[in-house]
Amino acid sequence: MSLKQKITEDMKAAMRTGDTKQRDTIRLLQAAIKQREVDERIVLDDAAVIAVIEKMLKQRKDSITQYEAAQRLDLANIExxxxxxxxxxxxxxxxxxxxxxxxxEAISETNAVSMQDMGKVMAILKPKLAGRADMGKVSALIKDKIST
Known part of the structure; x- marks a missing residue:
């Protein structure tokens, strides 16, 4: 079962059980997926759906930070x-x-020795780590390894 199918099935289950929070969140996700498919005139595969979810997660985490700074814990909890x-x-x-x-492994594969080689290392790592690691953290780790 593809990720899009799983999301659709979870939507149906949330509607059956009356879980409005999950239903509404999944609807937002489905709308974001559909919007990207329409904009780019493609059908998204699992990797592209994960990219959409990553973007939504990043937006929510940014919102949480801002809501907590503004003492709006009610909105932060929703996010x-x-x-x-x-x-x-x-x-x-x-x-x-x-x-x-x-x-x-990526550094040795690309023979990276300076910061100029960082793009090559990231190009190898990005598909392997998509959705499985914070790329900002990965970037910092690469900088530490290359510069030492």
Whole structure:
């Protein structure tokens, strides 16, 4: 079953059980997926759906930060619930040691020795780590390894 099919099935289940929070969050996700499909005139595969979910998660995390700074904990809690629902569709996250091993492998594969080679390393890692690691954190780890 593809990720889009799973999302549709979860939507139906949420409607049957009357779980309005999950239903509404899944509707937002489906709308974002459909919007991207219409804009680009393509049918999204699982990797592209994960990219949509990642974008939505990032937006929600940014909103949580802003709401908490403004002392709007009620709105922050709503966003946190949406993050929990959306996170269920993400692939299993990699451990720090697995990420470190992939970074080391990519650096040796590209013979990266300076910061100018960072793009080559990221190009190799991005498909392997999509949805499974925070790319900002990965970027910082690569910088540390290349600069030392």
């Amino acid at each position: 946190k619930e949406e993050v929990a629902i959306l996170s269920a569709y993400m692939p299993q996250a990699l451990s720090d040691s697995e990420i470190d091993a992939l970074i080391t």
